[in-house]
Amino acid sequence: MSASPPGSLGSGQRAKRRNPLVPLKPPSVPPSGRSRAAQGLTAAAALGILALQRCEDCGAVQYPPRDACVQCLSAKLRWRPMRVGGELLSETLIRHGQELFFRHRAPFRAGLVRLDDGPSAIVALHRDCEPAPSRLRVRLVLDKAGQALMIGLPEKDTPDMADDSLIRDTTCAPRARKVLITDAKTKLGRTMVEALLAAGAELVWAGFAAPWKPSPHLDALGALEPVTLVPLDVSDETSVRELAGSIGGKVDILINTAEYHRPGTISSRPGVETARAEMEVNYFGLLRLTQAFSPALKARAADAPVSSTAWVNILSTRALSNDPAHGTFSASKAAAFSLTQALRADLQASGIRVINVFPGPIEDEWNALVPPPKLSPAALAKAVVDALERGLEDVYPGEIAKDLIARFLENPKALERELSG
Amino acid sequence: MRAAARPYDDVVVAAPVTIPYVRHSIKSAHWFLAQALAKLIEAARLRKTDIDGLAVSSFTLSPDTAVGFTQHIGLSPRFLEHVPMGGASAIVQLRRAARAVEAGEAQIVACIAGDTNHVDSFRLNTASFSRFARDAVYPYGSGGPNGSFALLTAHYMRVFGATPEDYGKLCVAQRRNALTNPLALFRKELSLEEYLSARLIADPIRLFDCVMPCAGADGFLVMRRATARKLELPHARLLAAIERHNAYPDDPVQFRGGWALDREALYAQAGVSPKDIDFLEAYDDYPVMTLMQIEDLGFCAKGDGPQFVRRHSFTTQGSFPLNTSGGQLSMGQPGAAGGHLGVVEAIRQLIGAPLGTQVRKARLGLVSGFGMINYDRGLCSGAAIFAAASGRKRGHKR
Numbered sequence A: 001m002s003a004s005p006p007g008s009l010g011s012g013q014r015a016k017r018r019n020p021l022v023p024l025k026p027p028s029v030p031p032s033g034r035s036r037a038a039q040g041l042t043a044a045a046a047l048g049i050l051a052l053q054r055c056e057d058c059g060a061v062q063y064p065p066r067d068a069c070v071q072c073l074s075a076k077l078r079w080r081p082m083r084v085g086g087e088l089l090s091e092t093l094i095r096h097g098q099e100l101f102f103r104h105r106a107p108f109r110a111g112l113v114r115l116d117d118g119p120s121a122i123v124a125l126h127r128d129c130e131p132a133p134s135r136l137r138v139r140l141v142l143d144k145a146g147q148a149l150m151i152g153l154p155e156k157d158t159p160d161m162a163d164d165s166l167i168r169d170t171t172c173a174p175r176a177r178k179v180l181i182t183d184a185k186t187k188l189g190r191t192m193v194e195a196l197l198a199a200g201a202e203l204v205w206a207g208f209a210a211p212w213k214p215s216p217h218l219d220a221l222g223a224l225e226p227v228t229l230v231p232l233d234v235s236d237e238t239s240v241r242e243l244a245g246s247i248g249g250k251v252d253i254l255i256n257t258a259e260y261h262r263p264g265t266i267s268s269r270p271g272v273e274t275a276r277a278e279m280e281v282n283y284f285g286l287l288r289l290t291q292a293f294s295p296a297l298k299a300r301a302a303d304a305p306v307s308s309t310a311w312v313n314i315l316s317t318r319a320l321s322n323d324p325a326h327g328t329f330s331a332s333k334a335a336a337f338s339l340t341q342a343l344r345a346d347l348q349a350s351g352i353r354v355i356n357v358f359p360g361p362i363e364d365e366w367n368a369l370v371p372p373p374k375l376s377p378a379a380l381a382k383a384v385v386d387a388l389e390r391g392l393e394d395v396y397p398g399e400i401a402k403d404l405i406a407r408f409l410e411n412p413k414a415l416e417r418e419l420s421g
Numbered sequence B: 001m002r003a004a005a006r007p008y009d010d011v012v013v014a015a016p017v018t019i020p021y022v023r024h025s026i027k028s029a030h031w032f033l034a035q036a037l038a039k040l041i042e043a044a045r046l047r048k049t050d051i052d053g054l055a056v057s058s059f060t061l062s063p064d065t066a067v068g069f070t071q072h073i074g075l076s077p078r079f080l081e082h083v084p085m086g087g088a089s090a091i092v093q094l095r096r097a098a099r100a101v102e103a104g105e106a107q108i109v110a111c112i113a114g115d116t117n118h119v120d121s122f123r124l125n126t127a128s129f130s131r132f133a134r135d136a137v138y139p140y141g142s143g144g145p146n147g148s149f150a151l152l153t154a155h156y157m158r159v160f161g162a163t164p165e166d167y168g169k170l171c172v173a174q175r176r177n178a179l180t181n182p183l184a185l186f187r188k189e190l191s192l193e194e195y196l197s198a199r200l201i202a203d204p205i206r207l208f209d210c211v212m213p214c215a216g217a218d219g220f221l222v223m224r225r226a227t228a229r230k231l232e233l234p235h236a237r238l239l240a241a242i243e244r245h246n247a248y249p250d251d252p253v254q255f256r257g258g259w260a261l262d263r264e265a266l267y268a269q270a271g272v273s274p275k276d277i278d279f280l281e282a283y284d285d286y287p288v289m290t291l292m293q294i295e296d297l298g299f300c301a302k303g304d305g306p307q308f309v310r311r312h313s314f315t316t317q318g319s320f321p322l323n324t325s326g327g328q329l330s331m332g333q334p335g336a337a338g339g340h341l342g343v344v345e346a347i348r349q350l351i352g353a354p355l356g357t358q359v360r361k362a363r364l365g366l367v368s369g370f371g372m373i374n375y376d377r378g379l380c381s382g383a384a385i386f387a388a389a390s391g392r393k394r395g396h397k398r
């Protein structure tokens, strides 16, 4: 194995491995109770946006989240992106946490910030923020409980700022971590491996099914030192179990790129064989992976110095609303999407993040008939790394996906009709 | 300018009682409140049925409110208040009760507050204290008021130049006042050096800035003066009282409370001015709040609190007697009774029966209440001015 790239944990040195004789620390998560209105913050944080409620009648910006406008009592409060600047008015160093999660982390900083858009907010402060009064950047992130947390960052990036525990707790950076990519035989799989290595992953296991089929991508990856090729066929229970038995206790990030896709309307092909094959990989494959890999991921969520941290699913915008030209594929991705919500609930108490990526059509042979623009594997891989590094939960990479999700959120029925046209 | 409130018509307070505070208790809030009521009845030599008005405050009475408590203790009051306003509850109970006895809707109102403190109840209570706290404070790890008050304290220091020594001087003086109070949980002399070298809890708040949550109860009776005379009860007169909620909502950080908005009305109603006040019972969870109350109640200008502290002495015999029983900082904070502590001490001073040392020539006492850190600031403020019954009649003419 090669040394990890510059800028990784501990000023360029590889993180020490844990002593296997020391029992694993059980993961703890911060308090997760929130009002329904406050879940609007969570939705924004899942996308990596700083959004607050703004009154549609009088324009007043609200925080904490409300059910009626603090100025005019209007109920028309809409979540809107806000400016990310603010002034630190005051700060404290909390030396004793009440909840277990905070006890493990004390002492830590907290500040009172006046946001540029109006309200004051209590924020978790990055260690590099200047003392009050000072300017800072405010970000809305997901904490270990998967709930929104407002954090204050120094106005300009500082060296090693990702090493602050506040950043480490709210992100899933691949740096110094071990990653399993379930299918690396495709262009997307190979690009994903390369992107993860470039982002500082210590080791990537590159899964491959059907060894009799040659793959130039796999051959290229096999030549890279931090990559280990591992046989993995997600449609085969034994294959999944065997791999989990050998590496499951070491995987920090799992990225499920395995996908089966045959274009066509539901009337274009007799029988259910193709649909079944899609379900075998896209839905049952995911289910097999969760059963085999999530127990160890959960157990190592608080491991030190490197912990397990994330599970990434490459879904599709077609999971949100069926694209009839890819009828059964859309259905299998919708089933997978539903399963990821169950997975998220299952992993929540451990603090493992489930990241769902919803690309529009990717540049691959199965979307050959789809007119451009399409998403390149490189752009998709970049979006995955970005989501890990920022700790996002829902990712819509590229213009097509962003257009689709906007149309879906505005009027799902309209989108259904538009896609059927 | 708002319409002035009608002056109080011969309303008095009497029978100050305290159920001794303990750090932790396995008993319930019901037990503490019932004991307070029993002690009121005993102190005033009443029958239970003589109490026809009741005001109750408690954080730990849940799932009951004052309503369930009446059945618990077998009381049938014709006037009932549940006042969930934390450290402002005493003043608010007093104001409600005063108008009730004036209007004849009750003859004797028992104002009681009390809480238990189980080993884990403080954590559980802070976790569910308010919706805003749950959404926007608790996830940030401060767990309870220390973190929020640390932010206010740090801001006040930065903007108005208060020093740790200023806060320490108040804490040391209050501890001195507690030395003669047999009910204070802390009765060991505190030096400024000890204060300054104590560990930090949430910077800049140090150990001795924090009140100790405990179990306990306090109570007093509100009635017309004629009733008190008939019962031959020592009493103090209520001259004026104010309350305010969510004052100055646009201040980005709290540096003042509702007192600043209402103090003119307070002194006008009492017909006195700040310099006439003989002692102050301020709500002292964290000394920064005492400084704000000194300013907002007109004892000095906004921002001059630190200078005021340096200029004065705050023991019972000092130039500005403050929290003469030791305050919550030395007696402990019995939950929602934290604000009653000041009222009962003021009554005791004015009837000449303090727990500790008597303020010399105590004629006029001011009690201030403050409560409910709902999100980033305390929302409820209140204050009342009491006069010794034997004193010359002051003010009160309009």
Ligand SMILES: [Zn+2]
Pocket (backbone or CB within 6 Å): A055, A056, A057, A058, A059, A060, A069, A070, A071, A072, A073, A074
């Ligand atoms: Zn409005």
